[in-house]
Amino acid sequence: MAQQLTKDPYVFQHLGWGEELAERGLEDALMDRLQDTLMELGRGMTFVGRQVRFTVDGVDRWIDLLLFHTEQLRYVVIELKVEEFEAESVGQLGAYVVMVDDLLRKPAIHAPTIGLLLCTGKRESTVRYALAASAAPIAVAQWQGLPDDARAVLPSVEELEAVVHDELARQASLLADAPQTNDSAAE
Numbered sequence: 001m002a003q004q005l006t007k008d009p010y011v012f013q014h015l016g017w018g019e020e021l022a023e024r025g026l027e028d029a030l031m032d033r034l035q036d037t038l039m040e041l042g043r044g045m046t047f048v049g050r051q052v053r054f055t056v057d058g059v060d061r062w063i064d065l066l067l068f069h070t071e072q073l074r075y076v077v078i079e080l081k082v083e084e085f086e087a088e089s090v091g092q093l094g095a096y097v098v099m100v101d102d103l104l105r106k107p108a109i110h111a112p113t114i115g116l117l118l119c120t121g122k123r124e125s126t127v128r129y130a131l132a133a134s135a136a137p138i139a140v141a142q143w144q145g146l147p148d149d150a151r152a153v154l155p156s157v158e159e160l161e162a163v164v165h166d167e168l169a170r171q172a173s174l175l176a177d178a179p180q181t182n183d184s185a186a187e
Contacts, residue, residue: 023080026143027051027064044071054099063096074111075100078118085122085140087130093117094136118143 027050038045048066055061065078077100079093097115105113115138127140 023064023082026080026082038067041067044069045076046070048075054096054103056099061096061099063100066100072111073109075105075113077113077115079115080143081117081119083120085117085119085127085130087126089117089119090130090134090138090140093138094134097136097138112137114138116141 034047038047046068048068049063050065052063052066053060054063063077064080067076067078068074069076077093077096079089079096081089093115097113100113115136117138117140119140119142122140122142131138131140
């Protein structure tokens with residue numbers, strides 16, 4: 001069920017990031033470009049919240065991203081990792097899925113919650129074993145930023161600002177040198 005709703009890999013090149021960032025940096029970048037991110041995640045996804053807090057047994061738990069799929073009428077819990085897949089993450093995400101099902105989902109109108117673990121790499125057998133041990137509907141997919149070699153050839157922010165500044169100065173100079181028309185003298 002979770003695998004049908006998701007794809008693999010997710011390409012987050014619109015962020016302009018490589019894979020060298022912290023989870024909070026990835027989350028910030030995804031939210032800064034919310035529309036592009038939702039389009040990459042697929043049709044029907046809507047944003048519910050980020051760092052959604054659930055307090056269970058006096059302990060705060062924080063869901064990285066909580067979405068809702070409008071066509072399937074279900075919550076989608078997204079856990080972000082800026083590292084290769086580790087089996088332990090399935091347990092964490094599974095607990096979050098169950099929390100959302102228990103504390104937010106209205107069973108009469110909502111389909112069961114699913115989880116999506118986004119990581120920078122995965123070993124297929126390890127993923128298969130970890131998911132087989134989980135009762136929660138969870139998918140694991142890779143996310144990709146802009147590759148380092150592609151990012152290396154892009155101009156820096158400073159270089160782009162200099163080009164824009166130079167072009168604006170050139171345009172202003174052209175306007176200053178253009179012959180002035182005097183509409184009142186023509187009358």
